[in-house]
Amino acid sequence: MRSPDELRALAEAYVGDLALTPELGALQESLRYATAGGKRVRATICLATAEAAGAEAERALPAAAALELVHAFSLVHDDLPALDDDRERRGRASTWARFGEAIGILAGDALLAEAFRLALTYPTPAVARELAQATLGMIGGQYLDVTGTAPDEPTLHRLKTGCLFAASVGCGLAAADVPDREQAPWRAFGDELGLLFQIVDDILDGDGYALSHGADGARRLADEAADRARERLAAVPADTAILLEIVDGLATRTA
Amino acid sequence: MRSPDELRALAEAYVGDLALTPELGALQESLRYATAGGKRVRATICLATAEAAGAEAERALPAAAALELVHAFSLVHDDLPALDDDRERRGRASTWARFGEAIGILAGDALLAEAFRLALTYPTPAVARELAQATLGMIGGQYLDVTGTAPDEPTLHRLKTGCLFAASVGCGLAAADVPDREQAPWRAFGDELGLLFQIVDDILDGDGYALSHGADGARRLADEAADRARERLAAVPADTAILLEIVDGLATRTA
Numbered sequence: 011m012r013s014p015d016e017l018r019a020l021a022e023a024y025v026g027d028l029a030l031t032p033e034l035g036a037l038q039e040s041l042r043y044a045t046a047g048g049k050r051v052r053a054t055i056c057l058a059t060a061e062a063a064g065a066e067a068e069r070a071l072p073a074a075a076a077l078e079l080v081h082a083f084s085l086v087h088d089d090l091p092a093l094d095d096d097r098e099r100r101g102r103a104s105t106w107a108r109f110g111e112a113i114g115i116l117a118g119d120a121l122l123a124e125a126f127r128l129a130l131t132y133p134t135p136a137v138a139r140e141l142a143q144a145t146l147g148m149i150g151g152q153y154l155d156v157t158g159t160a161p162d163e164p165t166l167h168r169l170k171t172g173c174l175f176a177a178s179v180g181c182g183l184a185a186a187d188v189p190d191r192e193q194a195p196w197r198a199f200g201d202e203l204g205l206l207f208q209i210v211d212d213i214l215d216g217d218g219y220a221l222s223h224g225a226d227g228a229r230r231l232a233d234e235a236a237d238r239a240r241e242r243l244a245a246v247p248a249d250t251a252i253l254l255e256i257v258d259g260l261a262t263r264t265a
Numbered sequence: 266m267r268s269p270d271e272l273r274a275l276a277e278a279y280v281g282d283l284a285l286t287p288e289l290g291a292l293q294e295s296l297r298y299a300t301a302g303g304k305r306v307r308a309t310i311c312l313a314t315a316e317a318a319g320a321e322a323e324r325a326l327p328a329a330a331a332l333e334l335v336h337a338f339s340l341v342h343d344d345l346p347a348l349d350d351d352r353e354r355r356g357r358a359s360t361w362a363r364f365g366e367a368i369g370i371l372a373g374d375a376l377l378a379e380a381f382r383l384a385l386t387y388p389t390p391a392v393a394r395e396l397a398q399a400t401l402g403m404i405g406g407q408y409l410d411v412t413g414t415a416p417d418e419p420t421l422h423r424l425k426t427g428c429l430f431a432a433s434v435g436c437g438l439a440a441a442d443v444p445d446r447e448q449a450p451w452r453a454f455g456d457e458l459g460l461l462f463q464i465v466d467d468i469l470d471g472d473g474y475a476l477s478h479g480a481d482g483a484r485r486l487a488d489e490a491a492d493r494a495r496e497r498l499a500a501v502p503a504d505t506a507i508l509l510e511i512v513d514g515l516a517t518r519t520a
Contacts, residue, residue, distance in 0.1 A: 031401040031402075031405070033402045033405035033406075033424060033428075035408060035409065035414075036414065037404070037408040087374060090370060092369075092370060093370065110347075112347045113408075114347075115345060115348065115370065116411070119338075119373070119400075120404045120405075122374065122377060123377070123397055123400040123404060126381050126396075126397045127397040127401065130397055134389075135385045135387070135388075135389070135390045135393060138381065138385050139385045141381075142381045142382040142385055143382070145381075146286040147286075147288045149292070149371055149374050149375045150290055151288075152371060153290060153371055154290065159290075159291070169288060
């Protein structure tokens with residue numbers, strides 16, 4: 011089994027070399043721009059899940075790339091002036107700030123459609139179903155955020171972040187053809203990852219959970235989320251050493 | 266076999282009663298608003314194709330609704346201020362004008378994701394693949410339009426309009442489980458429909474082909490497109506009487 015860094019490099023190379031739909035023409039440039047520079051956390055989880063479930067990671071590459079494209083879609087649209095109005099992303103101009111607002115909208119649309127095209131290269135609809143469900147949850151979360159109508163912080167993050175992390179595990183299982191009846195312990199693990207990622211993100215950015223719970227309180231919440239993820243992982247009947255490394259990495263990351 | 270009007274009513278009722286994803290919450294209102302009032306041309310073609318191919322039209326309803334949702338997605342985003350900046354659509358406020366720009370962007374995103382969710386209710390990925398390909402073509406067409414970089418009018422319309430009309434036939438075939446090796450004559454028919462629809466649209470609106478070719482010239486082009494569609498249909502080994510009615514309706518429509 012390959013290390014998280016090896017799996018990340020595999021995903022990075024695949025996303026970088028992705029053949030986009032020719033009909034997109036010169037719009038492709040904005041899609042490449044929007045997908046560059048990510049940490050590939052979701053892709054790595056997907057690949058590690060597939061390997062832990064007994065498949066070649068390579069088999070899960072289209073699913074892993076599709077997850078990164080959905081993630082990129084959500085960032086590109088969230089950054090738009092009418093939503094979060096962010097001119098910067100990953101230390102450079104956000105997609106709309108670089109290419110204009112019209113291209114920002116179209117690039118996000120195309121990223122989502124390309125994600126489905128990739129997910130649909132599998133012989134069954136399972137990967138694409140995971141993706142559709144997660145995307146709808148994310149959009150519901152962004153709606154709660156934009157309108158300020160979230161009932162509470164956990165609900166907001168379960169939708170905005172948690173859905174796609176859970177789908178990262180789900181897509182890995184689907185790509186590895188793990189039967190539905192064997193998926194429950196894996197999925198219980200996947201459900202814990204998004205919250206862990208979000209709390210640590212907020213600690214690093216000094217917002218969200220770091221504001222609502224203080225730095226120490228947020229750190230405690232993150233440690234508890236990591237512990238729950240490790241417990242769930244212990245219940246998965248497979249060699250989950252690499253996934254455990256990923257959990258440790260998410261809990262202790264500094265960027 | 267049911268008439269075009271009966272099939273249209275079937276699609277209308279199905280789209281109207283569609284259960285949207287609960288996680289979308291109150292965003293659902295904007296999706297319902299955006300999908301109300303369409304002519305259901307694409308859905309009707311899909312249902313008629315499925316019936317002509319020997320399946321129950323009901324089997325093709327999720328595919329037909331998915332086509333309408335993709336169409337609605339494209340209208341909602343095209344109307345945005347950064348793109349066509351249209352405040353009106355179908356005789357009332359466009360979705361962003363009614364709900365604000367942020368909701369307009371999210372509603373479009375959700376319509377596209379819901380379309381895939383519906384297309385993915387089939388046991389095979391065939392319908393969803395049609396949809397992904399057509400959506401990417403449409404976005405490529407909108408990019409050419411927005412940037413004014415289309416090499417010519419037919420290329421622009423083949424992408425912007427033609428792709429989704431062709432997919433309406435393709436989705437009907439997929440829903441009816443027509444084997445790939447038998448699809449060629451049907452697809453040749455589907456490829457003619459988009460152009461016919463677009464030219465008549467331009468005649469009714471007094472723009473596009475009506476401007477570039479004059480009213481009489483555009484009428485002649487529309488008649489030729491209708492003739493080609495009828496010829497292609499004659500080569501389809503099935504009872505295509507209803508599809509022929511749809512071609513006649515598209516050629517002579519006045520609204």
